[in-house]
Amino acid sequence: MRSTRPRFLRSGLVSALTGLTALGALLFAAPGAQAADTPLRDLAAAKGKLIGSAVNPAKLTGTYGDIAGREFNTVTPDNAMKWESVEPSRGTYNWGPADQVVAFAAAHGQQVRGHTLVWHSQNPGWLANGSWTPAQLSTILQDHIAAEAGRYKGRIAAWDVVNEPFNEDGTYRSSIWYNGLGQDYIANALTWARAADPSAELYINDYNVEGVNAKSTALYNLVRSLKQRGVPIDGVGLQAHLILGQVPATLQQNIQRFADLGVDVAITELDVRMQLPSTSAKLTQQAADYKAVADACVAVARCVGVTVWGFTDSDSWVPDVFSGYGAATPYDEAFAPKPAYHAIAGSLGGTTTPPDPGTGCTAAYSVVNQWNSGFTGQVRISCAGAALSSWKATWTFGAGQTLTQAWNADCTQSGAAVTCTNASYNGTVPDGGSVTFGFNASWNGSNPVPVVTLGRTP
Structure with missing residues (x-):
């Protein structure tokens, strides 16, 4: 190389997003969607x-x-x-x-x-x-x-x-x-x-x-x-x-x-x-x-x-x-x-957690809008490699967030734990397709993004 600049700079992890930095649609998904x-x-x-x-x-x-x-x-x-x-x-x-x-x-x-x-x-x-x-x-x-x-x-x-x-x-x-x-x-x-x-x-x-x-x-x-x-x-x-x-x-x-x-x-x-x-x-x-x-x-x-x-x-x-x-x-x-x-x-020599070969389905949580006392969230379930029927998405809110309304899913909250299951009309996610549901919730002070676990209802 002509210059003495190293080809790369020192790399490092950015800190985990907390508080207002979770305003964007941060991805955390079922085990199959990990980076x-x-x-x-x-x-x-x-x-x-x-x-x-x-x-x-x-x-x-x-x-x-x-x-x-x-x-x-x-x-x-x-x-x-x-x-x-x-x-x-x-x-x-x-x-x-x-x-x-x-x-x-x-x-x-x-x-x-x-x-x-x-x-x-x-x-x-x-x-x-x-x-x-x-x-x-x-x-x-x-x-x-x-x-x-x-x-x-x-x-x-x-x-x-x-x-x-x-x-x-x-x-x-x-x-x-x-x-x-x-x-x-x-x-x-x-x-x-x-x-x-x-x-x-x-x-x-x-x-x-x-x-x-x-x-x-x-x-x-x-x-x-x-x-x-x-x-x-x-x-x-x-x-x-x-x-x-x-x-x-x-x-x-x-x-x-x-x-x-x-x-x-x-x-x-x-x-x-x-x-x-x-x-x-x-x-x-x-x-x-x-x-x-x-x-x-x-x-x-x-x-x-x-x-x-x-x-x-x-x-x-x-x-x-x-x-x-x-x-x-x-x-x-x-x-x-x-x-x-x-x-x-x-x-590049890394070890990964690729999509689960049994389902090939992932869930992505995002915050699409936020205001002083509340926010609108969305979860998108996507499948590639297999279809998923009778789906269930669960997560735990980490800062006292409380659901107030949900659509395209039946959602309940017990303490910090949230469980959302498919509605009668969107229970099957086809191979190569996706299903999205949304919700409104209240928050105060911070709104950290939870990890979503995807599964099937019994």
Whole structure:
């Protein structure tokens, strides 16, 4: 590596959520829905690797924030550092969302992966629709890189400096940058990024370059040429937006050939989409795919780690872009860890408590609304691998919370113990399906999240 920065920061557990931090939908479930016995970030750190996720700064609270802080030792802002977000008008900057991510990472002992300084997409209208001479365009690009990379100097571990420069056949992508400045816009951007933040690792990032093919070979040739010319280039990002069952057989070989050039490699945007609905068989295949990617990275010393592009299906970009596809991430929409999560943990050397093979069903408790004296809660029961009939969910309130109303379930409370059984119309949870029930309750002082145990009524 060019810099002396360690590849990972010291990892550690965030404290258990108590009081008002339980406002979000924190997942605790039946034994089948437990996360790994050791957080992913600690497993990864023990192997000298990073494990990360793209995160939405607006959601870094409650369950979402708890998982993001507990499980990952690096985070990537999903859209908050892209050009249209940070420089919506020329010379006028909006740093708020990006600052949120950087602050969150600092509070949780995490690295930040900056994404992205130069891209053909998500550029503001003033830039995309302007008429620029090459000299003007070059100045705009240099100024933007200096402003953004300079603002976070010393706080960003790695930058995806140039994003997606190639077409599928290995030719350069037509873009405002290539058309206006030629292929040397890449070398210039890297050089300007180094000047703005000398300590950050500088990457070129692209998709469909995971295996050995025309596109990845073009990227390989570019990186080799840049190094020969003395242009600062520290790493290559393989996005890894994959389709179920289609992990390239040459993934590890491809990672190794880039490493042999003397650069680091990172899996930067991993997800594995499937045609919906999700089934047990598809989730099993997805887990195998995630494990194959993680295994390939673990096997190559200069593969610094794996970042997933969002860790929960509720925050995934896939359904909005690929009609009929989804369920692409390691956590389901209710924040329950899927088989893919356990496969990653296993690849990193961890022991896990995977879904109970007898039921394959989990229960996720969340607080969906809270006010001074009360709150609305929800429990979602999900099954994958088998159906569940005549279900029962039980938990113990830890701070004097009292049920006042329930719907879609018959709920009773005795002291602190709560028991909810299915209503007459929703007693069966099908394989691949879910049932949700809700309740209102009172609270005073704190509202810690209970552990839910899922079972069957006699």
